[in-house]
Amino acid sequence: MITILETSALNTVQDLGRPGYRNLGVGTSGVMDALALQVGNILLGNQMDDACIELQTYPFVLRFETATTFTVTGIDAAIELDGRTILPWMIETAAAGQVLRVGPPKAGARGYICLAGGIEVPVVLGSRSTQLRGSFGGLDGRPLEAGDTLETIATALDVVGYGALPPAAVLDAVATAEDSKVIHLRAMPATDYALFTPEAQQRLWDTPWRITPQSNRVGYRLSGAPLELRHRVELRSYGVVAGIVQVPPAGEPIVQLADANTVGGYPRIATVIDADLWRLAQARIGTRIRLHECSFAEGVAAMQPVNAYLDRLRMMVAHYRSSAHSRAGMKSGAKA
Template sequence: MITVLETSALNTVQDLGRFGYRQFGVGTSGAMDPLALQVGNILLGNQPDDAGIEIQTYPFAVRFDAAGSFAVTGVDAVLDLDGHPVLPWSVEHAVVGQVLTVGPPRRGARAYVCIAGGVDVPLVLGSRSTQLRGGFGGLSGRPLEAGDRLKIAGGPASSGYGALPPAVALSRPCDHEGNVVTLRAIPATDYHLFTDEARDRFWQTEWRITPQSDRVGYRLKGEPLTLQRPIELRSYGIVPGIVQVPPAGEPIVQMADANTAGGYPRIAGVIEADLWRLAQARIGTRIRFEECDHHQGVAAMQPIASYLDDLRMMVALYRGSARRRAPLTSGAQA
């Protein structure tokens, strides 16, 4: 078990999401940055869909009531284990009674506390993710509170190795252009309903993420986009990444808790390979959209797949080497 000692609003249990129920009005939920969660699970030898704790408000602290290995991914932040600093994106081991504290991030927005074996909450519709709007999944469908106790499945003790953060391993030249997050996007179904000027402006504007943004959608601030003429659309299915433009003309990017259906005009869709970058952008961050096509969007997943494959190989080699050394170490100590 682990006990939550300190938390703020909206920190939740999340896995990779709840799929196959959108036709019933149930969104996917899941980690806003699924790449960070996958890295944590790979480092610990967990299953890919094991649940962790998504932190988006700080500080956060948990006590280990049972020994367990853990990794904190997603952000660059000050991490403290009973007065001793630990590194993000690396595997550490906590003994009974030790307290892990996650401070405000220096870089990134959402941290993921991953624990060996995963956070063991009940499966609801095939997922352990918290659906806050529906009030189900995770821990009773609500944000974590001080005093909450979470069961952990447990796993072999390990420590001493880590991962190169995706922001470094998957860095692109555009990532260093004036602290503007560049997101590749594909023109969407309703793209040609907008004026020529609006379409050009969509790609050229440095949009700012507003405080009205959350896990449902990121609302952007900038000069409004206009349609060629007023139009009413039938409702359509929505997935994370869709960029809608409501009547006020300022875009909304649908995120992990996206609605399952909507009717605002769709100007573009952020490709899956870049959604983690948006999830780690803080309120006030400037973002820019870069046009790409479907083939480029699909191809953009390859570097991510290679990064994760390389990480799995490294972890397997390290853990295998550690197991082979264990008997020798025990004999030497004896």
């Protein structure tokens, strides 16, 4: 079990989400950065959809009530265990009573505290994710508060001292030296792309869009020169998934994210590919992003390096844990 000692708004329990219910008006939810959660769960030997704590605001402080192995992924931040600095993306084991503090990130936006065995909250519609707008899932369907306790399958692994290279250090990005502070994302022209003027189409790819303060887990609102339609249109509502870029009447795009509406009616100009959604999840308010046009085939192929990165990590963890167990067995035999 863990106890939350300090937290700001909007920190929640999340897993990989609850697909399969959008036809009933229930969004997917789940972590914004699915890659960071998968890395944490692989490092800990968890199931891939085991739940974690998603951090959006800082500082965040918790106390381990039982010995637990854990990792913090997603961000580069000042992280301390009982005052001792520890590294993100690394496996650590806390003793009962020790306190973990995660400070504001130096890089990235959303951190993930992953615990060996996961977090035990009720499964609602196949998921432990918090759906804030529906007030269900996670811990009573709400953000975490100081004084909350979370049940865990408390596990202290007998192997520590290994970790993962962050995805940003391994996976190639579409970037140039001239604007390295801009986050570059690949996107495919969407269903309604042809409804926009040629000038708007070009502007979509050329503009360094700024993420506005009116952004959250539902979607990122982007600020830039408006995108104009060739003529006014009325569209029927359609299904919405994370990554779709809609354009409201004002002309400034909205990128739908983890808590996206299940249906919408604004024209769809593009869709950010799955392989780059984790980059968008780690973009802070005020950050500028650039969209780069890619084809459907290129978008599908872009998942290959991501999957290869996860596969290499699985192999590394399996090898490390096997070697550690072998060494432990040899020591036990020598003592006997």
